[in-house]
Structure formats: structure tokens, C-alpha cells
Amino acid sequence: MSKHIIELKNIDKVYDGNPVLKNMNLYIRKNEFLTLLGPSGCGKTTTLRIIGGFETPDKGDVLFEGKKINTLPPYKRKVNTVFQKYALFPHLTVAENVAFGLKIKKMDKHTMEEKVKTMLHLVNLSGFENRSITSLSGGQQQRVAIARALVNEPEVLLLDEPLGALDLKLRKEMQIELKNMQQRLGITFIFVTHDQEEALTMSDTIVVMNEGVIQQVGSPIDIYNEPENRFVAKFIGESNIVDGIMLDDYLVDFAGYHFPCVDKGFGQNQPVDVVIRPEDVKIVTPAEGMIQGEVKSVIFKGVHYEMQVTSDDFTWMVHSTLMEAEGTQVGIQIGPNDIHIMKKEAEA
Amino acid sequence: MNKKWISAPYLVWMVIFIVVPLFLVGFYGITVRTDTGFVFSLEPLQRCFEPTYLKVLGRSVLLAAISTVICLILGYPIAMILTSKDFSDKNIYLMLFVIPMWMNFLLRTYAWLTLLEKNGLINVLLQKIGLNPIHILYTNQAVVLGMVYNFLPFMVLPIYSVLKKLDSSLIEAAQDLGANGFQTFIKVIFPLSIPGVVSGITMVFMPAVTTFVISRLLGGGHYYLIGNLIEEQFLSVGNWHFGSALSIFLMIIILISIFITSHYETDKEGSVGLW
Numbered sequence: 001m002s003k004h005i006i007e008l009k010n011i012d013k014v015y016d017g018n019p020v021l022k023n024m025n026l027y028i029r030k031n032e033f034l035t036l037l038g039p040s041g042c043g044k045t046t047t048l049r050i051i052g053g054f055e056t057p058d059k060g061d062v063l064f065e066g067k068k069i070n071t072l073p074p075y076k077r078k079v080n081t082v083f084q085k086y087a088l089f090p091h092l093t094v095a096e097n098v099a100f101g102l103k104i105k106k107m108d109k110h111t112m113e114e115k116v117k118t119m120l121h122l123v124n125l126s127g128f129e130n131r132s133i134t135s136l137s138g139g140q141q142q143r144v145a146i147a148r149a150l151v152n153e154p155e156v157l158l159l160d161e162p163l164g165a166l167d168l169k170l171r172k173e174m175q176i177e178l179k180n181m182q183q184r185l186g187i188t189f190i191f192v193t194h195d196q197e198e199a200l201t202m203s204d205t206i207v208v209m210n211e212g213v214i215q216q217v218g219s220p221i222d223i224y225n226e227p228e229n230r231f232v233a234k235f236i237g238e239s240n241i242v243d244g245i246m247l248d249d250y251l252v253d254f255a256g257y258h259f260p261c262v263d264k265g266f267g268q269n270q271p272v273d274v275v276i277r278p279e280d281v282k283i284v285t286p287a288e289g290m291i292q293g294e295v296k297s298v299i300f301k302g303v304h305y306e307m308q309v310t311s312d313d314f315t316w317m318v319h320s321t322l323m324e325a326e327g328t329q330v331g332i333q334i335g336p337n338d339i340h341i342m343k344k345e346a347e348a
Numbered sequence: 349m350n351k352k353w354i355s356a357p358y359l360v361w362m363v364i365f366i367v368v369p370l371f372l373v374g375f376y377g378i379t380v381r382t383d384t385g386f387v388f389s390l391e392p393l394q395r396c397f398e399p400t401y402l403k404v405l406g407r408s409v410l411l412a413a414i415s416t417v418i419c420l421i422l423g424y425p426i427a428m429i430l431t432s433k434d435f436s437d438k439n440i441y442l443m444l445f446v447i448p449m450w451m452n453f454l455l456r457t458y459a460w461l462t463l464l465e466k467n468g469l470i471n472v473l474l475q476k477i478g479l480n481p482i483h484i485l486y487t488n489q490a491v492v493l494g495m496v497y498n499f500l501p502f503m504v505l506p507i508y509s510v511l512k513k514l515d516s517s518l519i520e521a522a523q524d525l526g527a528n529g530f531q532t533f534i535k536v537i538f539p540l541s542i543p544g545v546v547s548g549i550t551m552v553f554m555p556a557v558t559t560f561v562i563s564r565l566l567g568g569g570h571y572y573l574i575g576n577l578i579e580e581q582f583l584s585v586g587n588w589h590f591g592s593a594l595s596i597f598l599m600i601i602i603l604i605s606i607f608i609t610s611h612y613e614t615d616k617e618g619s620v621g622l623w
Contacts, residue, residue: 052520052524053523054520054523073523073528074520074523074524075523075524075525075526075527075528079524080524080525081520081521081524083517083520083521084517085515085517087515087517087518087520087521088521089518089521089522089536089540090540091539091540100522100525100527100535101525101526104525104526104527104531104535105526148525149524149525152525152526
């Protein structure tokens, strides 16, 4: 029990008659980097705000180290937040912003100055103490926001899409820095993002959400390789999702071919969804291929080419470092390990 | 780009109704009339420093200051209530507050006259419930009451507009960092609303210190406030020189106070107030 620092039990939240969270259950382990991932409006920010104390759940309980904290105001919680737009105090300097939480705690001046200095050093902002907030760049403001939260030594740090406003290069750098910081300080991070790549890069655990419901909880590798449903498969990375029939354990029929695979336990002749990642589709000569098709389009993507290959009843997305010219007849091979079978969803 | 002529009517208007009168005030303020015509003299300005008149000025500044402080104490909470979540989507409350301002200033002040009279509505009601009647008409209290009543919206609106624009995530950030409601107010909300407060103070203090209608109707007496004094010099005494000198004197005081407050008013993102 003690390993779960935060638990959400049967949480419901409704805004103006629209359900935002539906019977949500989640536990967060101590010292893990957990990411709430989903499209906008999926309830991930609301979840974070419930943990932060800015919203109260309509139903269900929030537990912190086993104690119910549903109505505990934010200033009494051992969590700190890095806000989406940083929410730095414009009337205070960098150092005063960072010291805000410590001043409230009436910490003595010397210790406080020491801590602020150490923290600014940690986020590479030494020497910025007396700068005004408005004179900082987006990346620097972001670091101040992180320093301001971390200096209070929270048990849990909540981050609400903190990298959204940064350019790609800076975002990548900050992803690695944040991950390093989390490992060094041993603080539980709860990170909200809609960027699946960001989630895969940084997280120990990813929680994929859609329309107020958790779709899947797992490690980045699990989520990527073993998506539990169509939504997860589509949201995390790109994928080919084909209708298939599970003929028997380890044998699936789709696209007019019987593929050997590694999945079992679906029963015999069951309709299933088959997920194949574009990088797992191998292009070979038509004679060698399990399926034959024609290259319809080729787009250069930097590291790889993205090709659309049309076979009898499906257009395959293929990622390959080798290019085939448009109009070429090719064969397609898919290995048993690259086939992921999902149970058909009722409404899909 | 060559549309400057559009501003010509305005320029003419300004010259006739602002520049020329100001020039005349300046001219009368530093001259006296003799048999041979207008002669330069500092006598009218010197007269302003006579104890009788300094006392009037002192009373004007004091009553205006008291009214401003009361407006601030009343106005800030009103502005906060108007911006709070429960009220923000209901413009009706703001409307209720603004509607009295559509009515004529004189009418509103006359209304108080009848309310405060010896046998006015307030005293009748007080006697009905067995309390002693109050007699504040023609006293300082009545003048302050009139000023507060008339100028309160000028305090509320600039503070309201600043608080309305205040990013709610800053308040959440303060709470997140451990500040309770009171600490959040002292450390975040109030410091960020100072431009509005300064605007409000300026907008209440200036009309309050120059008013002559409120003091005439509710204050009684002759040389009650400096506004009355100036009015008298022009309309009944007929000493335009002394009236002008007093006006200059008052303008200098107001300019100094604007200069002091404007120092606090602009923040880094430009002026937030109404000026």
C-alpha cells in the first residue's frame, strides 16, 4: 500500500453536464515518471487538477499515502505544479519567484538564499537571480517554473504540458533534462501531454486516456508493442489496422493470406483487429511476398521513406530506409513477431 | 497618411474651449485691474496663501482624501466580488452598478438632500423603528457621503478591469506554493492590482477635491470647499483675478498628485488603468 503514493478511486467529474472523467481508477507509484497521455479534452488535465487540489471530484476518492485528501486545499498538499503557461509572478524577480514557497513557509533568510541558489544552478539559471520574468525567453521561464516548484521539495511534481510552448529542439533538450532531474531527485513526476513521442521518451508508465476513460496503462514498450485497442494503436505511433480472423492459436487470416503469429487464446475463427507497425512491413520482390501490391506514393521523411502500398483490399503504410519508385509492383512480408492481435471492439 | 485634416475640427474645438480658457485663466491669475488697464501682479496668487483660504483648501484636500480612502475600502471588495466566479458571467450585477451613473449627477445629489432632511425618508424610517433621528445634513459627513456615493464607481471600475484581466493561474500557482487565501491576496492579487488602485485613487480624488455641487447641496455654508470658493469668485464676487489664481493653485496641486501617482501606474506591459 505504501508504495502507492497517490491513488484515484472511482473518480467521476462532470462540467456543465458533460462527463469529463468516468469512473477513473489509477494508482501512482513512488518515484515513478508517469505520463497522462491523450488528445485534448480527454480529461488528463482535469485528472492533474484533481491531484493538485484545484478541482474536487464529484464522485470517488483521492488518496495520498493512503489518506483521503478529496477536499484538502492545494496549499496543504505535498505536491507542486508546473503550470502550462508557467504562471510566474510578473511583479517578482527570478529569485523572488523561486523563493515564493519558501517565504510562505517562513524559512530563515540564509537557508532560503542557499536553496534558491542551488535550485537555479540545477536548472542552469545561475546569475539570473535579479532578472525580471518578462525579460526571459520561453525556455528560461519554463526553467524558473520548474525551479519554483522543485525548491519546495514536493513528494510529487505535477507538470501540465510544460513543454508545449517550446520549439522542437528546446523541447527535446528539456525532455532529457526533466527525465534526468526526476531520476536524480527521486521525486514522483506526473506529466500531462498530448505528444505521444514525448510520452514514450520520458515515462516509466504511460496512461493513455480518451473521453474521460483510461484506455491502457503500461510501460512505453508495452503501450507501443501491445496496444490494447484501436484507439491506443492509432494514437501511439502510426499503424496499419486490418480486419482479420483468428483461425486458431498462432494463426491469423488477413489480407487473403494465413499468417503465422505469436498470439493465442482468442478461440477459433474469431474476428479480430490486426495491428502492424509501418516499420515492420518488409518490402520484397513480388515473388517472395506474402501479399502483392503496387507502390502508390512515396514521401521522404528524413530518416525513412513513407510509402503507400495498395494490395487487393488494403492500403499499407510502410516505413523503409530503401525507396521503391511509384508504380513498382512489390511483395510484402510480415514476420510472426510483428503481428499484434487485438480483440474486436463492439462498436468498431 | 494625409488624413490629418480630419482632426482639424477637434483642434479648433480644443483651441476654443481648452487652450484659450487656460490662457485666460493664466492671464487673469497674474494680473490685477487698475484704472489704466491690466497690470502684472502676483497679488492674486499671494492671496491664495492667506490662512482663510488655506483652511478651505486644507478642508477640500482632507474631505477628498477621506472620501478616496472610503471609496477604496468599499470599492476593492466590490470589485473582487464582481470578478469572482459566481458573478463573472452575470453582467447584470455590473449593470446594476453602472446604471446610477447614467442618471444626472445633480439629480442623484438632490436625492440625498431629500433623504437626509430632518423629516426625510431616512429619519422617518429611523423613528418608525424607534431609533434617534440623525442630523448629518450640512456637515462634513454629508459631503463625504455625497462624494463617496457619486465617485465610488470610478474606484470600482478600474480595479475591476485590472482584477478581471488577472491570470487565474497566478492565483492557483500561489496556492500551489502553499499560500492560503489571505497570503495569496497580500502577495499576488493586491500587488498586481496596484495600477487599477492608482487609477481609482486618481479618478476619485480629482473630482472630489474640485467639486462644488456636492458641498453646496449637502454641505451648506459659503466658502466651504475650494470649488465653492472659485465658483463664488467668478459668479458672485466677480473677482476673476483671484478666482483664476485659485484655479492655478488647484491645478498645480492636482498636477503634482498626478505626477506622484503616475510613477506607480505604468507596469511593464503598458498602462492598465483608464488614463
